[in-house]
Amino acid sequence: MQSKEEVLRRVKEAKEASRVLARLSTEVKNRALTAMADLLEEKATLIKEENAKDLEYGREKGLSSALLDRLLLDDRRIRAMAQGLREVAALPDPVGEVVRMWRRPNGLQIGKLRVPLGVVAVIYESRPNVTADTAALCIKAGNAIVLRGGSEATYSNTVIASILRDAAREAGVPAQAIQLIGTTDREAVFHLLRMEEYVDLVVPRGGEGLIRFVAENSRIPVVYHYKGVCHTFVDRDVDLEMAWSIAFNAKVQRPGVCNAMETLLVHEDVARVFLPEMARRFQGAGVELRGCPKSRALVPHMKEATEEDWYAEYLDLILAVKVVVSFEEAVNHIHTYGSGHSEAIVTTNYATAMRFLQEVDAAAVYVNASTRFTDGYEFGLGAEMGISTQKLHVRGPMGLEDLTCCKFVILGQGQIRE
Secondary structure (H helix, E strand, O other): OHHHHHHHHHHHHHHHHHHHHOOOOHHHHHHHHHHHHHHHHHOHHHHHHHHHHHHHHHHHHOOOHHHHHHHOOOHHHHHHHHHHHHHHHHOOOOOOOEEEEEEOOOOOEEEEEEEEOOEEEEEEOOOOHHHHHHHHHHHHOOOEEEEEOOHHHHHHHHHHHHHHHHHHHHHOOOHHHEEEOOOOOHHHHHHHOOOOOOOOEEEEEOOHHHHHHHHHHOOOOEOOOOOOOEEEEEOOOOOHHHHHHHHHHHHHOOOOOOOOEEEEEEEHHHHHHHHHHHHHHHHHOOOEEEEOHHHHHHOOOOEEOOHHHHHOOOOOOEEEEEEEOOHHHHHHHHHHHOOOOEEEEEOOOHHHHHHHHHHOOOOEEEEOOOHHHOOOOOOOOOOOOOEEOOOOOOOEEOOOHHHEEEEEEEEOOOOOOO
């Protein structure tokens, strides 16, 4: 009961603050975002001290090295958080934009005006930088935010939210616009998902279990992706050095995130040359390979892949490998096992590249680049609320415009309908 009362109090405060936020000027919002960035950097030592408590808790729980990496906040990542806030401040304000205006034969002028959604709830795990990224986007788009992080990042999320609230208040933005639900009781999430009177959108970020729980229990519209089963297809017409570099980056650069490659598809015409060297590079980075029979014939130390491996989001230094006989087989494999997140082809054949872009159904489709770029910051959005694999109302990295909707505005001179 106590968790329900806390959640209700916070969402009510957020709803009230959202009405104030919707009226604030771009100048005030940008000033608040800049102040938040400055204070995060000023309080870097405090943030790292609190983050160390979460890391210790994570080690005690036996979190993998990849998940501990997602949890870590060092000087570089704190600076990146601050820079993300400043970049959001530098972006055009979508609120108040007239998307379209037209005149009807009866003289009515009808337009579509971009407005805030209202209150956005973000339910997330592990990555404490999400606290700053999502708060920044919501404030700039005129929305209040209700944050509910995971137990593994309690100390980090609490200190970051407190810093953001303090800076917002000093800059003229209601501190109540940034709410953090402190209780780690899972019932709190269940109660939050029932408060459609106060919350307009829910964005879950975390493991498949969390996202399914939110999607199945929410009375509020949800934007989500279940998992990131991302593929890289090495075509028969390929620059081998480029392919080795892209595949290595997509798997190794940061394996514990949703845009990391989980399955490598290789055309059989280049597999004999490509795979042994690729396997050598992966082995040097500690990547465990699980392959199909054709892959294992070329790289004998590979483990045997099972049917479950093709569906797996490892979020770790594990990679499924399959040799395919054609472009069509590669695309069919992606459609069968992919999650609609990010898919890439490495090829020197323009016609094949254009087919891949057209035929592969995913939120982000790449030609000759790593799937690791599917990210709001990398796409120039400043930050992101999350990456949606849905098709309504947003797909891919969710940025500022996706935190608004449009209302019709109608200008008349006394017209009445006959």
